[in-house]
Amino acid sequence: MNKSGFVSIIGRPNAGKSTLLNRLVGSKVAIVADKPQTTRAAIQGVLTLDGAQIVFVDTPGIHKPDTTFNRRMMDTVRKALEDRDLLLYLVDATLPFQPAEEQALELIGKTAAPVLLLLNKVDAVKEKAQLLPLIERYSAMGRFEEIFPISALRSVGLEELKSAIVKRLPEGPQYFPDDYLTDQPERYLAAELIREKILHLTRQEVPHSVAVLVDKFEETPRITNIAATVYVERVGQKAIVIGAKGSMLKRVGTSARLEMESLFGRKIFLELFVKVQPGWRENPEFLNAIDWRSMAGLEEN
Ligand SMILES: Nc1nc2c(ncn2[C@@H]2O[C@H](COP(=O)(O)OP(=O)(O)OP(=O)(O)O)[C@@H](O)[C@H]2O)c(=O)[nH]1
Ligand SMILES: [Mg+2]
Secondary structure (H helix, E strand, C coil): CCEEEEEEEEECCCCCHHHHHHHHHCCCCCCCCCCCCCCCCCEEEEEEECCEEEEEEECCCCCCCCCHHHHHHHHHHHHCCCCCCEEEEEEECCCCCCCCHHHHHHHHHCCCCCEEEEEECHHHCCCHHHHHHHHHHHHCCCCEEEEEECECCCCECHHHHHHHHHHHCCECCCCCCCCCCECCCHHHHHHHHHHHHHHHHCCCCHHHHCEEEEEEEEECCCCEEEEEEEEECCHHHHHHHHCHHHHHHHHHHHHHHHHHHHHHCCCEEEEEEEEECCCHHHCHHHHHHCCHHHHCCCCCC
């Protein structure tokens, strides 16, 4: 008998959802950064086990949207709550209960799927007793079937978690081949890796203002030629992303290229450009252009 199903990973920004997805599928499919709203689209990561296939869906952090772009992100989250076999609700357990968590909990209150609560980042919690008030607070809601303390970063508690997930999956076919890891095209992952490096190297308002579009993705027998444009919202941000004599853009390009070479298993030639696109977060055409699913005419799932 084979089991399979769709499992969405949800929670507040920065809880560690993308880190968890990468650990669960054993490969980097989603970018990770210590900045809220790193993930902007739903990303599938597929784990194929003996007799079971789990399609995880990583989602943007649940937040109060203030731009058209952020409203689209929240639409993505809402879609990822529909028709799921199971939801994983991730919380940063190094923090006391956050009032902002209420909005996120309200969303899952309206869904039908069973939910597991994952108290993440326990590697950074010195006194385990610190978890007790959180456990009490969340148990009292009566919405969670089970609570797992985990560390996505250090892969602690993930085997128990996988077993608990498989146990709850319905009987079903294997949807994807054994070696299938994600629904994202390499072209989109390349843009994401470039954005990740910028998130790591810049701060304050720059991360939110950055979008990356791959203009060329050309595979030749020896090398893949990639050209991408980094969009920012203001001239000052362009200066930051380029850096003195191009030093910042060079660091971004080199680290993105090295990671692409290791992930794609090929030599990469990467060219980066920086452009100012004022107000892109309110520009529907631009938002469609950075959303690979809408470009490919695909529905979100
Ligand atoms: N100490 C510790 N840090 C973690 C753990 N999991 C994730 N992090 C860190 O938390 C930060 C956010 O991780 P992400 O995986 O990007 O979080 P996210 O929930 O996907 O965030 P958004 O995409 O912005 O919603 C990164 O700096 C991670 O390294 C963990 O188990 N322990
Ligand atoms: Mg994320």
